[in-house]
Amino acid sequence: MKSPLRIGIAGLGTVGAGVIRIIQNNDDLIARRAGRPVVITAVSARSRRKDRGVDLSAYDWEDDPVALARREDVDVLVELIGGEDGPAKAAVAAALEAGKDVVTANKAMLAIHGNELAALAETAGRALRFEAAVAGGIPVIKTLSEALAGNRIERVMGVMNGTCNYILTRMESEGRSYDEVFAEAKALGYLEADPRLDVGGIDAGHKLALLAAIAFGTRVDFPSVVLEGIERVSITDIELARDLGYRIKLLGVARMTGRGLEQRMQPCLVPADSPIGRVEGATNIVMIEGDAVGPIVLEGAGAGEGPTASAVVGDIIDIARGLRLPVFGQPAHTLEAAPPARVATPAPYYLRLLLEDRPGALAKVAQALGEAGVSINRMRQYRHDTPAAPVLIVTHRAAEEAIHQAVAAIREVDVNLDEPVALRIEEI
Amino acid sequence: MKSPLRIGIAGLGTVGAGVIRIIQNNDDLIARRAGRPVVITAVSARSRRKDRGVDLSAYDWEDDPVALARREDVDVLVELIGGEDGPAKAAVAAALEAGKDVVTANKAMLAIHGNELAALAETAGRALRFEAAVAGGIPVIKTLSEALAGNRIERVMGVMNGTCNYILTRMESEGRSYDEVFAEAKALGYLEADPRLDVGGIDAGHKLALLAAIAFGTRVDFPSVVLEGIERVSITDIELARDLGYRIKLLGVARMTGRGLEQRMQPCLVPADSPIGRVEGATNIVMIEGDAVGPIVLEGAGAGEGPTASAVVGDIIDIARGLRLPVFGQPAHTLEAAPPARVATPAPYYLRLLLEDRPGALAKVAQALGEAGVSINRMRQYRHDTPAAPVLIVTHRAAEEAIHQAVAAIREVDVNLDEPVALRIEEI
Numbered sequence: 001m002k003s004p005l006r007i008g009i010a011g012l013g014t015v016g017a018g019v020i021r022i023i024q025n026n027d028d029l030i031a032r033r034a035g036r037p038v039v040i041t042a043v044s045a046r047s048r049r050k051d052r053g054v055d056l057s058a059y060d061w062e063d064d065p066v067a068l069a070r071r072e073d074v075d076v077l078v079e080l081i082g083g084e085d086g087p088a089k090a091a092v093a094a095a096l097e098a099g100k101d102v103v104t105a106n107k108a109m110l111a112i113h114g115n116e117l118a119a120l121a122e123t124a125g126r127a128l129r130f131e132a133a134v135a136g137g138i139p140v141i142k143t144l145s146e147a148l149a150g151n152r153i154e155r156v157m158g159v160m161n162g163t164c165n166y167i168l169t170r171m172e173s174e175g176r177s178y179d180e181v182f183a184e185a186k187a188l189g190y191l192e193a194d195p196r197l198d199v200g201g202i203d204a205g206h207k208l209a210l211l212a213a214i215a216f217g218t219r220v221d222f223p224s225v226v227l228e229g230i231e232r233v234s235i236t237d238i239e240l241a242r243d244l245g246y247r248i249k250l251l252g253v254a255r256m257t258g259r260g261l262e263q264r265m266q267p268c269l270v271p272a273d274s275p276i277g278r279v280e281g282a283t284n285i286v287m288i289e290g291d292a293v294g295p296i297v298l299e300g301a302g303a304g305e306g307p308t309a310s311a312v313v314g315d316i317i318d319i320a321r322g323l324r325l326p327v328f329g330q331p332a333h334t335l336e337a338a339p340p341a342r343v344a345t346p347a348p349y350y351l352r353l354l355l356e357d358r359p360g361a362l363a364k365v366a367q368a369l370g371e372a373g374v375s376i377n378r379m380r381q382y383r384h385d386t387p388a389a390p391v392l393i394v395t396h397r398a399a400e401e402a403i404h405q406a407v408a409a410i411r412e413v414d415v416n417l418d419e420p421v422a423l424r425i426e427e428i
Numbered sequence: 429m430k431s432p433l434r435i436g437i438a439g440l441g442t443v444g445a446g447v448i449r450i451i452q453n454n455d456d457l458i459a460r461r462a463g464r465p466v467v468i469t470a471v472s473a474r475s476r477r478k479d480r481g482v483d484l485s486a487y488d489w490e491d492d493p494v495a496l497a498r499r500e501d502v503d504v505l506v507e508l509i510g511g512e513d514g515p516a517k518a519a520v521a522a523a524l525e526a527g528k529d530v531v532t533a534n535k536a537m538l539a540i541h542g543n544e545l546a547a548l549a550e551t552a553g554r555a556l557r558f559e560a561a562v563a564g565g566i567p568v569i570k571t572l573s574e575a576l577a578g579n580r581i582e583r584v585m586g587v588m589n590g591t592c593n594y595i596l597t598r599m600e601s602e603g604r605s606y607d608e609v610f611a612e613a614k615a616l617g618y619l620e621a622d623p624r625l626d627v628g629g630i631d632a633g634h635k636l637a638l639l640a641a642i643a644f645g646t647r648v649d650f651p652s653v654v655l656e657g658i659e660r661v662s663i664t665d666i667e668l669a670r671d672l673g674y675r676i677k678l679l680g681v682a683r684m685t686g687r688g689l690e691q692r693m694q695p696c697l698v699p700a701d702s703p704i705g706r707v708e709g710a711t712n713i714v715m716i717e718g719d720a721v722g723p724i725v726l727e728g729a730g731a732g733e734g735p736t737a738s739a740v741v742g743d744i745i746d747i748a749r750g751l752r753l754p755v756f757g758q759p760a761h762t763l764e765a766a767p768p769a770r771v772a773t774p775a776p777y778y779l780r781l782l783l784e785d786r787p788g789a790l791a792k793v794a795q796a797l798g799e800a801g802v803s804i805n806r807m808r809q810y811r812h813d814t815p816a817a818p819v820l821i822v823t824h825r826a827a828e829e830a831i832h833q834a835v836a837a838i839r840e841v842d843v844n845l846d847e848p849v850a851l852r853i854e855e856i
Contacts, residue, residue, distance in 0.1 A: 022578050022720050032645065032758040033577045131575065137721035139567070139575030147559065147567030149461045150450050150741030217460065275727065278706070292450050293565035293728065293738035299703065300724030310721035313578030323751050330460040 002036040005320040006073050010065035010091050011080030012045035015105055015132070017052045018309030019078060024054070030313070034320035038313075044068040069095035076101045076319055078312060084108040092117060096124045101324075103315040105132035105308055111206035114213065114220035115335070118327035127324045129315035134207040135160050135284040137307030138300040139314070144214045144288060145329035151290025153215040157253040157426065161204040162282030162302045163190050164230050164250040169280050172238045172247070178231065200229035201250060205265040208252035212263050214329045215288070216256045217336060221263070224340035228266035237352060237421060240392055241269050244378070246350070247277045251426055260339035269350050269425040275299065276428060287428070344400040348377060348425040351393040351403075353410060354418035357384070361415040362391065368413060372406035374398045388417050394425070430464040433748040434501055438493035438519050439508030440473035443533055443560070445480045446737030447506060452482070458741070462748035466741075472496040497523035504529045504747055506740060512536040520545060524552045529752075531743040533560035533736055539634035542641065542648035543763070546755035555752045557743035562635040563588050563712040565735030566728040567742070572642045572716060573757035579718025581643040585681040585854065589632040590710030590730045591618050592658050592678040597708050600666045600675070606659065628657035629678060633693040636680035640691050642757045643716070644684045645764060649691070652768035656694035665780060665849060668820055669697050672806070674778070675705045679854055688767035697778050697853040703727070704856060715856070772828040776805060776853040779821040779831075781838060782846035785812070789843040790819070796841055800834035802826045816845050822853070 007023070009016055023030065023038055031037045042060035044067075062068040069077045069091045077095035079102060081088040088109055095102050102121070104110070110117065110130055121128035131141045135158065144156070159165050163185060170181045182199065185191055197203045209222040230250050241248050246269035254263045270277045275297045279285045284302025289295045301307040328335060355361045362381070369376060378394040395403070407420050435451070437444050451458065451466055459465045470488035472495075490496040497505045497519045505523035507530060509516040516537050523530050530549070532538070538545065538558055549556035559569045563586065572584070587593050591613060598609045610627065613619055625631045637650040658678050669676050674697035682691045698705045703725045707713045712730025717723045729735040756763060783789045790809070797804060806822040823831070835848050 018720070026578060026580055026719075029580060029645065030578060032762055033573075035754075035759070137576075137718075138724055139571050142570065142575050143567050145461075146746060147570050147742045148565075148738065149745040150454060150458060150738055152454055152457060217457065275703075290565075290738060291454070292446070292734040292741070294735060296566055296726070296728030298724070298726055301722050306720040307722060310576065310578055310718060313720070314575045317577040318574060321751075321753060323749075325749060326463075331463070334460055 004037040004039045005034070005316070006039055006041045006075045007078055007316060008042045008044070008068045008071060008074035009040060009078045009080065010044045010068050011082065012043060012052055013080065014305045015308045015312065016045070016080045017054050018305035019080070019312050020054045022309050022313045030317060034317045036320055038316055038320055041073045042068055042071055065091035066094045069100065070098045074100060076103060076316060078316065079104040079106060082106055082108070084112045089113060093120060096120045096126055096128065099124055099126060101127040101319045103129050103312055103319070105130065105312060107133040107203065107206040107210065111209045111220060111222040114210065114328070115332060118332040121327050122332050127319050128327045129318065130210070131315050132308045132311035134210055135286055136300065136302040136304065137310045138284060138286065138298045138302065140211065140286045140298055141214065143298060144211060145325060148288060148290050148293055149329065151292050154289040154291060155253065155255040156211045156215045156286065156288050157251060157276070158284065158286035159249050159276060159279050160207045160252055160284050160286065160302060161198055161250060162284060163198040164204065165279060166190060166282045167199070168230060168233065168238065168248060168250065171235050172242065175235060177235055178233060196229070199231055201227045201265040204250060204252055208254055208263055208265050212254035212261060213335060215254060216261060216338065217330055217334065218261055218338040219335045220328070221261065221340065224261070225263040225265055230267055233267050237423065240352060241350060242272065244392065244394060245272050246270060246425065247272045248423065249276060249279070251276065253426060255345065256338070257341050257345060259343065260341040262341035262345060264344060267423060269423055270428055274428040344424070346397045346399050347427060348397055349395045349403050350423045350425055351395065352421040353391045353393070353416065355389050355391050356415040356417055357387050357389040358415065361389070364413045364415055365391070365410055368409035369406050372402045372409060374402050374406045432465040432467045433462070433744070434467055434469045434503045435506055435744060436470045436496045436499060436502035437468060437506045437508065438472045438496050439510065440471060440480055441508065442733045443736045443740065444473070444508045445482050446733035447508070447740050448482045450737050450741045458745060462745045464748055466744055466748055469501045470496055470499055493519035494522045497528065498526045502528060504531060504744060506744065507532040507534060510534055512540045517541060521548060524548045524554055524556065527552055527554060529555040529747045531557050531740055531747070533558065533740060535561040535631065535634040535638060539637045539648060539650040542638065542756070543760060546760035549755050550760050555747050556755045557746065558638070559743050560736045560739035562638055563714055564728065564730040564732065565738040566712060566714065566726045566730065568639065568714045568726055569642065571726060572639060573753060576716060576718050576721055577757065579720050582717040582719060583681065583683040584639045584643045584714065584716050585679060585704070586712065586714035587677050587704060587707050588635045588680055588712050588714065588730060589626055589678060590712060591626040592632065593707060594618065594710045595627070596658060596661065596666065596676060596678065599663050600670065603663060605663055606661060624657070627659055629655045629693040632678060632680055636682055636691055636693050640682035640689060641763060643682060644689060644766065645758055645762070646689055646766040647763045648756070649689065649768065652689070653691040653693055658695055661695050665851065668780060669778060670700065672820065672822060673700050674698060674853065675700045676851065677704060677707070679704065681854060683773065684766065685769050685773060687771065688769040690769035690773060692772060695851060697851055698856055702856040772852070774825045774827050775855060776825055777823045777831050778851045778853055779823065780849040781819045781821070781844065783817050783819050784843040784845055785815050785817040786843065789817070792841045792843055793819070793838055796837035797834050800830045800837060802830050802834045
């Protein structure tokens with residue numbers, strides 16, 4: 001058996017403790033599978049005294065993660081500090097410059113500095129791996145960059161923020177408002193310190209930008225991700241969408257189009273009986289469509305100690321086995337700087353209107369839609385005891401611009417009583 | 429860029445043509461991702477003249493796949509001939525002995541000769557990869573042997589024969605008998621030349637044996653797979669199971685138990701609203717449970733030109749990138765010869781009985797169950813206009829032996845009018 005692979009772990013939060021637990025508990029099978037033992041030599045975190053439920057006594061301690069990264073007896077830095085800059089990035093850069101491989105779960109850092117760090121890793125001839133950064137224990141990065149490497153990828157999409165999906169499915173199952181369920185999730189500690197990272201779609205947007213880079217061979221371009229959070233999703237729309245056979249998800253969609261790279265993270269309707277539509281609670285799901293493989297679906301826990309640590313250890317074992325791929329599946333300098341698509345691929349839309357209940361009201365709306373070039377697939381007017389009639393419309397596939405134009409026109413129609421709601425329906 | 433990886437393809441059926449199509453169409457992105465071009469130098473098949481819809485003019489032709497395997501200008505043999513022995517195995521062995529890597533989609537060959545071929549590959553220091561052999565384009569082998577390598581695997585299960593699932597879901601959706609749907613599937617060319625490979629569960633059993641070896645670090649042991657086909661699944665049971673919230677699937681389950689390795693491929697009831705329960709038509713699904721990752725689910729097309737060829741090309745690209753793992757995820761000589769579990773892990777069972785409709789009939793059945801130590805969870809007696817009353821029972825978790833004993837006792841009860849049906853309910 002070959003010499004042990006020596007690990008230094010920077011950051012001992014939930015995931016760090018989980019990685020230590022796996023390496024301690026499963027050392028025998030890891031050694032058999034990796035062809036060599038995987039051992040932890042040193043660790044680093046902010047507080048040395050905190051009880052993390054794992055025995056750290058066998059490991060050296062470093063206060064400074066950069067010092068950890070440079071240790072002679074560390075072959076692989078495992079970066080679990082988090083944060084897009086600061087000590088996380090400093091430690092990763094130091095490790096690569098010192099000729100060490102790196103495994104990280106840090107989606108924010110890679111979404112912002114991924115191109116730079118990938119170039120650094122490749123110059124150093126070392127691996128920089130990040131399976132744990134996207135969808136926890138589900139092997140999305142490996143599937144996209146290795147298993148499906150023969151495919152021209154057509155679309156990648158998924159539900160990749162468990163907290164948002166928890167909030168949306170709980171709103172639906174309990175018929176409660178966003179504000180109520182948000183407050184509850186916050187009290188339960190499900191949200192990031194800055195909740196906009198979750199409910200604003202930023203965290204999920206980071207993940208989408210990483211997947212898009214691998215899928216389409218493009219430079220990581222998080223600033224171009226169209227981001228829309230779930231804050232404005234109402235229980236009314238959740239219930240009416242369900243009534244039409246859809247569910248509302250914070251859905252990430254990336255595709256390469258003739259107009260450039262499209263990356264969107266926004267609340268969308270998806271068919272309730274599709275794999276994505278059925279995803280409940282904190283589960284993550286990713287669907288990848290390739291020209292040869294067709295659609296494949298990966299589903300599982302997207303966060304939490306065990307699943308995320310499982311992905312980190314999987315990356316470590318790959319390195320122990322000698323696998324060293326370009327960070328985003330092809331050499332960093334070959335990643336294209338694709339222009340962002342300015343408008344979305346045409347799709348059907350869900351429109352919810354509140355109209356004055358008098359003759360000709362619908363005709364005015366239908367005219368506004370028609371003039372914008374939007375045609376109606378289905379329409380329902382709901383029973384009401386008030387003079388205001390709720391109207392739902394599912395359009396045929398329409399350009400995003402046309403929908404904006406139609407909504408602007410409906411706003412001006414005299415029978416319109418409330419701000420129209422327009423949500424994209426992603427076809428699956 | 430490094431020198432091209434040179435491929436020889438033996439077997440030009442659907443999958444072979446698909447591999448050629450991918451390599452021809454996606455050569456640019458494959459070269460970028462693999463870090464070197466992947467080129468086909470020679471091919472081999474039974475008939476040189478047959479039109480396969482792909483241009484073969486640039487490739488040398490070999491009549492003999494063994495000669496192809498030994499060619500100087502072939503680095504990787506892609507074996508797509510099929511069959512557990514004969515030219516497929518001869519070519520694979522010849523390639524490994526000549527120091528070439530091998531990619532194959534041949535589950536039968538690996539299920540029967542996997543241990544021997546793995547030893548041969550490892551002695552030669554070459555890769556023998558087979559992602560395409562299990563569940564088509566879904567990266568089950570890669571997920572199990574790489575992404576989840578840090579996990580102690582607790583259970584692997586799945587629906588891995590698309591034809592069987594097609595037959596079962598079509599029986600359900602159309603309310604037709606097994607014989608009718610089987611005949612239709614046969615006429616449509618969906619079945620293997622020997623249909624027992626599909627409907628007898630043999631093909632799916634081959635796949636399960638391969639997954640079990642990787643999951644549990646055991647020698648491939650296909651002869652110990654408990655095999656039961658779908659021939660005896662009746663539309664009555666499909667409909668009644670559905671009524672109870674279950675669907676019937678040809679389900680493969682492998683787990684390591686205190687009593688040895690359990691490998692079962694048999695019709696089971698699974699919850700209708702579980703990912704496995706929802707799988708329709710020819711789709712394959714595999715669920716893997718690891719101690720760290722929890723359950724993860726992979727789903728997609730399990731067969732067909734594109735998906736299977738996608739998996740073959742993924743393996744080729746791994747080899748082009750220099751990835752060489754032990755065939756079953758750890759060195760062949762470390763795979764344990766686990767004794768097969770003689771009895772199944774306890775589970776709830778579905779029992780369907782036909783009883784004479786007279787006072788005390790149910791009591792007699794309940795007594796037979798009680799004496800066997802089987803307790804009843806739910807029971808339904810259905811409306812009937814005849815003197816024969818259909819009775820459904822869902823038991824609490826029970827030992828397989830106890831169910832056999834109960835069924836034997838019920839057979840002898842004077843009110844029993846038909847052979848009792850007992851089906852395992854796999855808990856998900």
